[in-house]
Amino acid sequence: MIPFWKLKREAVRLGRKANAVPWFFRGRWRRWLYDRQRAARLRVTEGAQPARTEMAVLLIYQPAGLVASTFLTLDYFASQGVSTVVVSNTPLSEADRRQLAARSYLVIERPNVGYDFGGYREGVMTLLERGLHLDALYVLNDSIWFPLSRDSDALARCRALDADVVGLLMGNAGKPSPDNEYIQSYFFRFSGRLIADPQFVRYWRDMPLVDDKYLVVHRFERFVSRHFKQRGFAVTALTHWSxxxxxxxxxxxxxxxxxxxxxxxxxxxxxxxxxxxxxxxxxxxxxxxxxxxxxxxxxxxxxxxxxxxxxxxxxxxxxxxxxxxxxxxxxxxxxxxxxxxxxxxxxxxxxxxxxxxxxxxx
Incomplete structure (x- = not known):
């Protein structure tokens, strides 16, 4: 007999999947509309950091005010020679905006459209539109504590890996198989070779803006690394689920x-x-x-x-x-x-x- 908890889980999963279908098509229209209104909906503040050949996009969502670990992350990237674009999916207070600008290259405030991937897209597209030559681009969000200590060797380990997409953790969405593996979306490092490829800008430019959590997880979180792997780019992570x-x-x-x-x-x-x-x-x-x-x-x-x-x-x-x-x-x-x-x-x-x-x- 199938356990009740498993039946309940499957019913919830199927319901979420059905509800996500309209969002998949609506997301393309929403992206088109967002891009037409983009300039008017953003608040961009120039920061104190210069543009560097390695940049990071840090997505934050802290409506109650900034937490101290945000500055830990920014200071760590700076110590590693990486300048940061902070994208906030909620408005900032004047004091928080000033503090972020003092530690970053740009601070972008935007409406929370498209969850974390909408914010990722904003930061990535802004850097691409500025025409910067990048050797690497880090993309991460504030749902993780990173680094765990100020002397972390995580970025050095990322740089040492010969891959176009590097994550902190390689997850798995099913039975053990390379086809089921994906980089957990809390953190990505994209190589200069990938950034310079037209497929990179196309991926971010054409991304639907979706506010359905199920669809974001299954269409974006679990598919970014697969997307580029399927197109011939090398993908790896510092830690593997196995x-x-x-x-x-x-x-x-x-x-x-x-x-x-x-x-x-x-x-x-x-x-x-x-x-x-x-x-x-x-x-x-x-x-x-x-x-x-x-x-x-x-x-x-x-x-x-x-x-x-x-x-x-x-x-x-x-x-x-x-x-x-x-x-x-x-x-x-x-x-x-x-x-x-x-x-x-x-x-x-x-x-x-x-x-x-x-x-x-x-």
Whole structure:
């Protein structure tokens, strides 16, 4: 008999898919209309940074005012020789605008049309229209803490990879297969070779502006890297989803394994059904680990890498943490991992509200 939770999940998925269909066609019309009105709908502030050969587009959505980790990200890029265009999908206060301009090349305020990808598009198109010669372009949003520390080697590791699209994490949308893999859309690095190709400008110029979250996730988040890979460009990431199974296999401490399993039971019904009976029956955590690792490697369990226990993520060398995953915060403290994070991030974790992930996150 099919579990009720699975039937409910499929019903919700099909409903969302049906609702997204009109948006796919409406998005093209909305893009055309937005572009006709674009100049009047933007507020562009020149910043203190010069244009450089490596630029970043940082998309923010902070209607309650700027958070300190925004400046951590900007200062990190500057320390790495990267100038930043900040795109805000909500109006800024005068004070916030001044602070951002002092640390960036441009500050662009726009209506929240097209979710994060609408903001990405605005930043990318602005730089392309200015005719800058770029060796690399980073595109990211503020749904992640990045970097985790000011001495992070993440950008150096990105630069060292011989690829046209580099991400922080390679995710997976189904059974293990290169066709199902995609770069998580929180962060991209595009090479100079790709930026100079007409296909790059065409992709951003022709992008529909869509406000349906399901369609944004399935048509954009999961398709950017696939789009360019299908056209012959090399795609890779600093961390691969499959490394989670290897990380789990390396854990030998039974108390740590119990904490990992308890955490996973709390975030995924499927994982709870696979793990909880063994825990309740007193099964050895080491034996349970050995049973689970092959299923994790096949993407049957632990399917959402960013939600996994932070002990595993740190072991994998993850260069970022997703914000507003409350279940991870106590574990960071419990296992002494907070000290690895910048004080700015530690402070935000301490004050974050316990209401789960924001509906804005994609």
């Amino acid at each position: 490394e989670l199974a290897d990380s789990l296999a390396r854990v030998e401490d039974e108390a740590t394994l119990r904490a990992i399993f308890t955490h996973q039971c709390g975030i995924a019904p499927k994982d709870h059904n696979a793990i909880a009976p063994g825990l309740a029956a007193g099964q050895s955590p080491l034996a349970l680990r050995d049973e689970l690792v092959p299923r994790v490697a096949q993407h049957e369990l632990f399917a959402s890498t960013v939600h996994a226990h932070p002990v595993l993520l740190m072991d994998m060398g993850m260069a970022f943490l997703k914000k507003r995953i409350q279940s991870q915060h106590a574990e960071l403290t419990c296992f002494g991992l907070l000290e690895r994070l910048d004080p700015v991030i530690r402070a935000e974790i301490a004050v974050e509200s316990p209401d789960g992930e924001s509906a804005r996150d994609i």
